[in-house]
Every structure is written in structure tokens, then in C-alpha cells.
Amino acid sequence: METPTHKSILQIESYQPQAIEANWQQRWEETGLHTTDTSDSHKPKYYALSMFPYPSGRLHMGHVRNYTITDVIARFKRMHGYNVLHPMGWDAFGLPAENAAIQNNIPPSEWTLSNIEYMRKQLKKLGLAVDWDREVATCKEDYYKWTQWMFLYLYKRGLAYKKEAPVNWCDQCQTVLANEQVIDGRCWRDDSLVIKKKLSQWFFKITDYAERLLGNLPVLEGWPERVLLMQKNWINKSSGAEIHFAVEGRDIKIPIFTTRPDTIFGVTYMVLAPEHPLVELIVSEDYRETVDQYLENTKLKSDLERQATDKEKTGVPLGINAINPYTGEAVPIWVSDYVLMEYGTGAVMAVPAHDERDFAFATKFRLPIKRVIEKPGFIGLPLEQAYTEPGILVNSGEFNGEDSDTGKLKMIRLAESKGFGKEKIQYRLRDWLVSRQRYWGTPIPILYCDKCGTVPVLDEHLPVRLPKDVDFNVKGMSPVATSSSFRQAPCPTCGGMARRETDTMDTFVDSSWYYLRYIDPYNTTKPFEPQLIHQWMPVDQYVGGIEHAILHLMYSRFFMMALSDSGWTEQDEPFKNLLTQGMVLKDGSKMSKSKGNIVDPDEIFKEFGADTARFFILSDSPPQADFDWKDSAVEGCSKFLHRVWRTVMDHKGKIGMDMPLPNYEDMTGETRELFQWTNRTIAGITKDIETQFQFNTVMSKLREFVNYLGKVNPGDSPNAVYSHAICSLLKLMAPIAPHMTEELWFLLGGLDSIHLQSWPKWDSSAIQADHAEIVVQINGKLRDRFTVPAGTDRSELEAKALQSAKIKEHIGEQQVVKVIVVPDKLVNLVVK
């Protein structure tokens, strides 16, 4: 790297943030100050990553907060000697671009790329220490080529498959809707109810990794507890048993999953999901009509209607019985939409006495309720609600008297020995549906050949390019399917003409691996060089919104695991530490166009400069908490930066670079106090950043220090201790206000960029002040205070406290029964 030429073209005396910022941004870019040499392994690596933005058109304050936090961390780490990778890119595929195409007749690519141009300029104005040479955009061919490669990688490993699946369907628009387009069960465009329709769709087999995704959670010590918990709940592991119930008089067995095999003697009926394939097969002729009607009604129901937990349960009997393999009892089989086809086996055994849902259903349809678990202290009253806790087994034949936990195990063992069931672990996590009937996404690289069936596109034929000759106004299918140039391609196996898959991928696929591409963005032969990934992964600090707690973060973990299985990556977890920053609010609610409470970052840059914006967005709240934007407080930050400027410039003549410090022991009076202040500030701020990134308290410590500095008289000639204080202040502020500190650093005679300096060190022996104020309490109540030299011993403190006139008066006739002394802090007298 060339040595940056540190010349200010400005030579100004007053703080003019806009001029300073533009100047330094240009210099830094010219000198490549923020480029990272990933091959340099002399320094320890540090990978700081922000969740990349969707190029919606303009930056919002949430972005400013997110990227400022990561930027400060990146700069802080660099000043600690790390080789820091801090990239930026664009999550550039997605629906808004397609809507713009329909509404304004602009091609999605054009809309997206011009948004990127604009937002990149905005981000540069924020002064991020980002290596822009590594920028990626998921909509560019040299990126989505490798997203397609990822798809094929998963396909070849049996982790991508196609099956019929119900999707959100709007009958009005004749189109499939993405989940995000379904608002409260209705179509976002015409408000009509969304129904389920079966379509053939591509899935990723994330369920294969359920156990690993769950098991690794405790390893992620640097993640917020609540994110780990949300993922755990999402995967929702339950252990129980799969039991096969025979259908009476038929050679058919129905498997059910239950977490409570111990309650199996209490089964009084069985329920199939409406979508269960056996419904059609086993329904008795007398009941076929009512059952068909029920299935028809269910189909018309929206997700919202069907999933409402407070609604009355519905269902119809199939007119046929199942045999409980434990008791030989025949119980009726029903069909009801409270049973979900997607979970377990799509069939349940119903134990109304010990399951709330079954209880509600049985009560409504007057089905028998048989109690098999007794709670301790049971007195034989009829059940008014299901008893779902553990207890002692009754009415359970040979198992009577067992507690439910052992009963559970014994029941499973019996089923296994008799061959009608087995122990089973079940997860709520479903496979990831990645097909989207949309244009603006990564085309799925698959061909359908009449002779050879489903055939993957060969790696050397990637990328499968998005066609341009499409009609965006079609309904009921992906606009890609309207392209005549796209529709067909030669089959790689037989050479005949094959049909191309016209669906594109969910944009979460694009974002599941982008952090890997940043490490090796120009690789044309592989998605990335594994050696570099080994060196740079995992991401040391990931920063982004809590809204991605489940989807993006789980998908990325899945990708890493799948890639690590064949050695493409060494690590199987992508993000070592995660910081989820809070929202930016205005007047107590989220900034939004409809509320008209948006604060435009551009306006803030223009009026106050980026350094003020950065300083403010870190000031008032800790990063994890929501942040309330307040215009007057921004002004306060701007004033503070002006004040720092003045404080430094007013005493410019007394500040020298690298003046040798006298020995601390020899310092006296104000000089000694100033040195203590400086050390205390450095130590405090360093600790605040290192533990939990408490930037809000960093800001108050900076202000306290500057308030103090304003009162210090540095004398008439260059002063080493004062210089040390000012230089430390500038370095402490450098990650937060990079432009202003750089300019001041230069004006003070710094030869190299302040951003290449080491983080200031502190002398821990010089932190404590020479005097301590001692508080005197009586029975814990503050009564007096006095000042002593620091380190005054206990007995002296006690004596001094007892001598105080005020204290004597308070004690009066009472007896001092106990004295607690905390050196340098307080004396507490216990009196009676």
C-alpha cells in the first residue's frame, strides 16, 4: 500500500464538516486506505459485517445506524492491529423492482442498478471504512452464476428436490404470492382472500440439518439469547413415538406421531388432516358425500381462517374405525382441519382427557373422554378441562401405577417389540420452499427433458441468464415463462430440446452465502477459494436487524453446514458474534412514509455532516435498544463536535506530537489530575466498547472529558501531558467521527492518517484520583461527607466519621452498634 499523502487542501480554522468530509473521503479512496489485503496473514484477521441492504432507492436511518455501528467496530479493531475486512453489497433481487417494472415500465435491472448507484453515493457520504472493491450485487451475473452453482451443489447432494406443495394463491390476480405479499391472509393488491393451491415446487432439505442447527445453538455464545431462543422454538424438537393404528377391516395402517404415548390407553378417536391421502381411500360410502363437502370447504378456507386458534373446531367422521394396537379397542376416525398435514404424519390419536385440542373437539362432538393419567391428590371429579401434566397411569392395563415418564418409555418399548411403533423425534422445522413464480430473481438452473426427465444445467453452462424479452403483466405464471428465447435449451444428457425451469429462487437463497463471496469476489472459476474462507471465516461480528432472527440467520447456517460437509468450508457456523440493533423511531413510532415522520439522512449530512449523524445515532441508546430520533439532540451533537474542534484549535500551539511524557510520580497539581482524567477516559471507553459495544456511554465519557478539558489551562508552551490528552481524545473519537479527527490530526502535524494509529493505551496506576470523597451514612441514610487522600485506612475513616458534628447530632443518645467501612467510598454507622 502506498503511503497516504496527508495534505489538507483546506487549511481552515473553523469546523466546516461538509468540506472536510468530502475532502477526506476523496483522499482515502485515492490512497486505498480502506482496502483489505485478504492474503496478508501477518496480522490477526477480523471480519466485520453488516447485513447488506435491499436497494430500495434511498438510505434510511435504520441503515445509518446499522452501518455506523459496524463501521465503528471495524475501525476500533483496526486500531488494535487487526487486518479488518469490512465489505458492503446489495441484496438486489426482489419484488419492488418488478413492481416498478409493471407500474413505470422500467426494466427491473435498470431500476435496481440506478438505486444502487444512488445509495452507494449516500453510503460513501457516511464515511464508511468499507472496501468498495469487494462490493457484490446479487442481481449481477457474476454473482447469481454462483447462486445457481449453490443450487446445483445442493441438488447433487440430494438437498434440493421438487414436490407438490400448497402455495399462496390469489384467485383474483391468478397468481402465486410470496408470503410477504399475504397480509393478514389477504392479497396485498386487491384484498381478496388468499387460498392454498397445489403446485410443483423446489425445496431445500433444511430438515436434514434440524438436529445440527439445534445442537449448535449453545456454541453460538456471541449471539443474543433471544435470537437463539427464537431459532430453538422455530425448530421445535419434540420426542415421542410413531404408532401404527390399523384400519378396521382393511389392510391399511395409519401412522401417527405423539409426544404422549403414555396416554395411549385414553385414545377415544383418531383424526386425519383433510389433505391426508388415506381420507379418500378409507372413507365409508355412507359418509363420502359429507366428507367430500368438508374437504371442499377446507380448501376454500384461507390460512388465516384455518389457523385461528380461537375458532370452534370442525370435522366429520369417516364412518370407519381404527384399532388401538395397545388395547385392541376400535375408535372412530374423523377428519378435521385442526390436524396439519405438514407436521408429523398428518394424523393424530386423540386423547381428550389429556390434550386441550382433543378435549375441545370431543366436547363439541360428544365423543367419549377417558381418563388415564391422575394428578397427585386426585379426588375423582369429572374433568372440566384436559389434564396435560404428568401423573400416575390409571385405566392402562398392565401399566397402571406407573408414573407417566416411565410409562412413556415402557409403552415405546412394547410397540417396538411388537412391531407396531417406534421411538421418534419430530421437528416443527419444514423444508425451505425456494421456488418463486417471479421474474426478478436467480433462475433455477434446471431443465426438463421428455426423455431424461429433470436434468441439472451443467456447471460450465452457468449462468442461466435472466431473459429480457418478457411480459411483466402476465398472470398466473412467472414472467420468465413468457420469454421465447428462454423457454427451451438443449438437454445436456441427450442433446434433445428440453424445457427450462422458469421459476426463480427465493431471494433468501442469494443472501445465504454472500458473506463468503466478499472474501473472494473476483473468483471466476469457483464461488470462492476454500483456503481464503478457512482464513477469514467465521464473521467475527455480524450486525443487523432482529427481523432476520430466524429466516436469514437460519438459512445461512444451513448453507455453511451443507458446504462444510464436503470441505468447501472448514467452519459450519457463519457468524461468531451477532449484534441485533434496535429500530430507529421518531415520536415513539417507526419511521414510515405513511406516518410522515421520516428523517432523510441526506438532509442530515447536508446540514450537520456525517460525523454528527454518526455521533448522534450512537449517542442516546445502547445499540440493542430502540433509538428515538430527536432533531434537537442532533443539534446538540453538532455543537459538541464544534466544541471539540475549538478546544483543540484554541490550544494548537501547546500541542506537540509524540512529546515524551514525564514520570507520573513526578506530576503534580492540575497536570497530575489531567493525566489521571486521560487515563480514566481511555480505560473507560475501551471497556465500554469491548463489552457489549456500549456506545452511548462512550459518548458521555467523551463529553465529560471534553467538559473537563475546557477548564484546563495548558500553559504557554507545548505541554506533553496536555498533548497526550488531546491526541488520546482524537484517537478515541476517530472511529466515531473519522473525518473531523483526521482533519484535526493533520492540523496538529500528524504525518500519517489518524486511522492508522494504534488505539491509545492507559496506565492503570494513574487512573485513580488522589482524593476520595467519603460518604457517611447512618443506618444506610446519607448524613455527611468529607474528602480524604485516596487510600486512607479504615480506622482513620471511622474515626473521622465519628468526629463529624453533623453525625454526632444525628446519633444523639443512640448507640453505635456496628460500623461498616468501604475504603475510598463510605462509612455506614449502624445505631440503635
Add this chain to the structure above:
RNA sequence: GCCCUGGUGGCGAAAUGGUAGACGCAGCAGACUUAAAAUCUGCAGCACCUUACGGUGUGUGCCAGUUCGAGUCUGGCCCAGGGCACCA
């Protein structure tokens, strides 16, 4: 319904079990100024007493508890925000 997070001045918030409210915003008073802005200095939880200096009481959602001492620890409750929601 279940899970999580939080509740401290007018507001944003700080506080290894040890002076509650640092720091800031808004406010008030003063200095500078012809004036305003900017800047600087000071005041500031609430209530009461005192001409004043100062003092007393009270105070971190509510109720108990542990402790010489609790915003902080324990138990119970209330409220707000968020997530999940018929997952067998």
C-alpha cells in the same frame, strides 16, 4: 394461551449490592452583545421547612423478603412492547 424483553425526572438515558438520576435534550437564571444567534457560567427528581446558608421527608411499576445498605439479589403480582401460536 405460551415464550422473550422492558418499566428510573418533562424527555433519551447512567449506575462491579455502597452518594440514584452521570451524560445529553428541553427548561430557568446570569455573563458577553446595541440586539439576536453562537458561546461561556450557574441551577435543576418531587414535597415540605428556612429570609438565606441549609435541612427533613420521600423517590427507580406494585407487594413482601434477604442485607449494615437494594434500581441492582429472591419470591409473588401489575403494566407495556415484541415473537410464536391448533406443531399432536
